[in-house]
Amino acid sequence: MENFTPYSALIGGALIGLSAALLLFLNGRIAGISGIVAKALFPEQRDDLSWRIYFLAGLLLGPMILRVVNGIPFDFNFETSLPVLLIAGLLVGYGTNMGGGCTSGHGICGLARLSPRSVFATLVFMTVAGITVFIVRHLLGVKG
Amino acid sequence: MLKNLSSLFCGILFGLGLVIAQMINPQKVLAFLDITGHWDPSLALVMVSALITFGFAYRLIIRRPAPILEPRFHLPDAVNIDARLLTGAALFGIGWGLSGYCPGAVIAAMGYGSMEALLFTFAMCCGMGLFWFIHRRKCGAGRGCKPRPKRLGASIISKP
Numbered sequence: 105m106e107n108f109t110p111y112s113a114l115i116g117g118a119l120i121g122l123s124a125a126l127l128l129f130l131n132g133r134i135a136g137i138s139g140i141v142a143k144a145l146f147p148e149q150r151d152d153l154s155w156r157i158y159f160l161a162g163l164l165l166g167p168m169i170l171r172v173v174n175g176i177p178f179d180f181n182f183e184t185s186l187p188v189l190l191i192a193g194l195l196v197g198y199g200t201n202m203g204g205g206c207t208s209g210h211g212i213c214g215l216a217r218l219s220p221r222s223v224f225a226t227l228v229f230m231t232v233a234g235i236t237v238f239i240v241r242h243l244l245g246v247k248g
Numbered sequence: 249m250l251k252n253l254s255s256l257f258c259g260i261l262f263g264l265g266l267v268i269a270q271m272i273n274p275q276k277v278l279a280f281l282d283i284t285g286h287w288d289p290s291l292a293l294v295m296v297s298a299l300i301t302f303g304f305a306y307r308l309i310i311r312r313p314a315p316i317l318e319p320r321f322h323l324p325d326a327v328n329i330d331a332r333l334l335t336g337a338a339l340f341g342i343g344w345g346l347s348g349y350c351p352g353a354v355i356a357a358m359g360y361g362s363m364e365a366l367l368f369t370f371a372m373c374c375g376m377g378l379f380w381f382i383h384r385r386k387c388g389a390g391r392g393c394k395p396r397p398k399r400l401g402a403s404i405i406s407k408p
Contacts, residue, residue: 107279107286109270113293116269120294121301123261128306130254132315132322135262137352138376145373146380155255160355162259167267167359169260178362180273184347186367193354193368195343197375200351203336204326207350208262210337211295214324216303224329229341230281236345237281 124213131155136209137163138200203229251317263356269294272357272365274348281345 124135133155144156171178184192200206203225205214210229214222240246270276271294280291314320344350349357349368357365 107276107288107290109288109290110293113269113290114297116265116267116271117294117297117299118301119261119265119268121265121298121303121305123258123265124298124302125305125309126261127255127258128315128321129309130258130316131251132318132320133255134323135258137262137350137355141351141355141373142376142380145376146384154252158252158256159259159262162256162261163263163352163355164259164359165256166260166263167272167356168361170264170267171360178272178357178360180275180362180364188346189364189368190371192343192347192349193371194375194378195339195346196349196351196354196368197343197372197377198379199336199339199341199343199375201336201376201379203333203340204324206340206352207344208352212298212302213306215295216299216306217323219324221324221326221329221333225333225337228334228337229344232338232341233345234281234283236342237278238284240346241282241285 120208120212121216124208127159134209134213135159136205136213138197138206139204139209142201199229254317262352263359265298266353266356267360271353272360272362274353274357274364277344277348277350277353281348 127133127135140156140159144153144160147153196206200209203210205211205222205225207229210219210222210225215226266272269290271291276288277291279286279288309315310321340350347368349365351372354365354368354372358369
């Protein structure tokens with residue numbers, strides 16, 4: 105537990121919750137990032153597109169601003185090789201669209217709404233992700 | 249126009265939250281998932297904090313007849329727990345466990361200047377495109393689809 109950062113986690117989490125609350129309060133939308141991305145790429149209705157583009161622009165812009173303000177570059181080491189990274193990306197894109205949500209849509213918004221679908225989905229992706237990390241780090245011995 | 253600006257603001261807030269919570273660091277996320285290693289419970293606190301904030305707000309907001317800038321709330325209406333939901337969640341779990349990136353965090357990490365996140369996002373969009381390409385004729389790429397029988401779940405497991 106040596107890297108546990110409770111205060112930044114609580115503050116960051118509250119901001120994420122506040123963002124989701126404001127999006128629902130003002131725009132009547134659920135802040136599920138995988139759905140926002142998917143329907144920005146493949147729009148179903150024309151009038152449904154622009155808020156998604158603006159939200160995603162904000163999601164890029166917020167961290168950009170913070171980076172300029174605090175001046176700390178992104179220096180987290182590559183843990184995964186390029187092929188693994190790309191396969192993981194494909195799985196995340198395909199899986200979140202198939203399952204209708206990701207950590208934000210199911211894990212935060214869905215759980216808070218006590219949606220049974222989201223409870224099951226969150227249990228499944230948390231458990232499978234945990235098992236995947238266990239296999240990679242402890243059975244295959246990739247360092248972490 | 250106003251709803252685009254409010255959406256932009258919410259996106260900025262969401263991105264700031266992810267960076268402050270350090271969820272753009274895949275090592276941090278993997279350290280949470282690695283419960284038998286040097287476990288770092290930070291991600292659990294991020295979720296609890298976000299859940300409490302949104303949970304309270306949701307119950308107040310949903311009492312209103314409509315949101316401020318739209319005629320109605322757009323809430324997911326799917327209720328069925330089927331093979332598609334669980335298989336999708338499992339595939340996402342594998343990808344998340346392999347990389348430490350989920351869709352929100354990877355876009356925020358890209359904004360923060362990560363090349364790795366840019367590559368991941370490209371692959372993620374390809375994955376979404378693949379799903380859309382395979383399923384667009386049956387139903388849209390989103391939620392709210394009727395449950396589709398076994399063939400789908402079975403055929404998807406053999407995919408990459």
